[in-house]
Amino acid sequence: MNHPSDTQAQVELWRSERQTAVERALSTWVVSDAPGGLGEAMRYAVLDGGKRLRPLLVLGTSEAVGGATEAAMRAACAVELIHAYSLVHDDMPCMDNDVLRRGKPTVHVQFGEAQALLVGDALQALAFELLVPESSVEPRLASDLCRLLARAAGAQGMAGGQAVDLASIGLALDQTALERMHRLKTGALLQASVLMGAACGHVNATTTEQLRRFGAALGLAFQVVDDVLDVTADAATLGKTAGKDAAADKPTFVALMGLQAAQAYADRLLSQAHEALQATGLARVEPLHALTDWVGRRTH
């Protein structure tokens, strides 16, 4: 999907404004005064200028459906906290054993393994706490957002996908199995971002279904692009160790399909995402189209 350059400038402004707002909200909600140095370590894990793709999906979808702004910002930050905790735990020695993340020493390198474990645990609790303030979010919506996030983060979502990932090291997964793993491991949270944004407004079942398809296609595309970047980018660009997946003998789309076919597959998935978004019939979806393009163009 092509965007005229004036639209391009508009969506880039949209994105940078939302990123700034998310950064500010995260900085307000992840406080430094938690005991035992935990607050400081949590802020280190979260406030590091990530791309904030998940929050942007929440906010973009909520705006497209005229959603409640306070609830949407809380949902945006909650989903980012889940993402941040998963990175902290993933980087630990018993998992990926990674020492570099977004160009900084990983949390366990900086604060020790035990503290990293607690940082992840506390970030997950904070994610849910953010969604249920005493008064500023309507209780039905708060409860719906909690349910969407808990399912996407848990055993039938992200954590389950990570368990499949662990169990699959060294195995020759076929494409169906690989996609199932990634739909859980990274797809569930990306899709939940879209659905949480949708929950902040009022949409009918058909639109919700198209948004679900949008989130699914985008989520899988994200992972295929990730696999491509793992072999084509260097550590300096990625901000993390490159070539990790191949070195760990993990199944990837590139290993399965070859580099060129994986790139073509990513493009097809991105097209599916654009089409599903178009099919919602919603008016203000330009930022979501632009985020979809961004996922395809990203270099890290």
Added chain:
Amino acid sequence: MNHPSDTQAQVELWRSERQTAVERALSTWVVSDAPGGLGEAMRYAVLDGGKRLRPLLVLGTSEAVGGATEAAMRAACAVELIHAYSLVHDDMPCMDNDVLRRGKPTVHVQFGEAQALLVGDALQALAFELLVPESSVEPRLASDLCRLLARAAGAQGMAGGQAVDLASIGLALDQTALERMHRLKTGALLQASVLMGAACGHVNATTTEQLRRFGAALGLAFQVVDDVLDVTADAATLGKTAGKDAAADKPTFVALMGLQAAQAYADRLLSQAHEALQATGLARVEPLHALTDWVGRRTH
């Protein structure tokens, strides 16, 4: 507080019936079919005949205030899942490095460290998911329960207390600092169990305040008894490694006050718990009095 023997039999029946109901509910909600073997490992971590003190506090308090039964059972299981996840993560090599829990190999010994990390993460997500079903719990209550649990589990509660614990190894904490740590580390979740039970019904602010005092005194008493047991019981009775705290040079009430004074302190705290419970003016608090006695009498 003394109980005539017929009351004793009644409260023991009450306890065993509730334990059975909690065990059944946990077995229903922690399903084995989560991908990558995660469901099986989660069930191993949870369904092991723990004492279920926290669920009993939720149910006992909810019954005392005429609370909603479905919500109370979900809250009871949710708080137990948080407790179970904290044990799994605590036992890991980077934390307490314990190999024995409730007489069984710990989760990381049985399933590996990476899986243990995921088990804990997924149990936390499931705890919040349980609290927000689509229809069987009134949304305002669901949202209140989530807030109580998230705060008690997070950086200003259990996880924060664990961070203080980490930071205090080898330090000579005074009694104030030691109590602050334990009020967070174990007290917050025990107190939240009482407050979640109370939230399931309708109680005025004065009663809530007395229940809060009850939970605080009971929570601290629990920890002092724990420290006493760590030096007086053997591993076979405890179902976990004995003498760990002293060996790890961790500050304990026994180290600080001596064994006899620590036992006397536990008794004073238990009396405070009974008094606060009495002061609620609630009629059906016999099971909660009995649970308080049980905390004092327990041998593991």
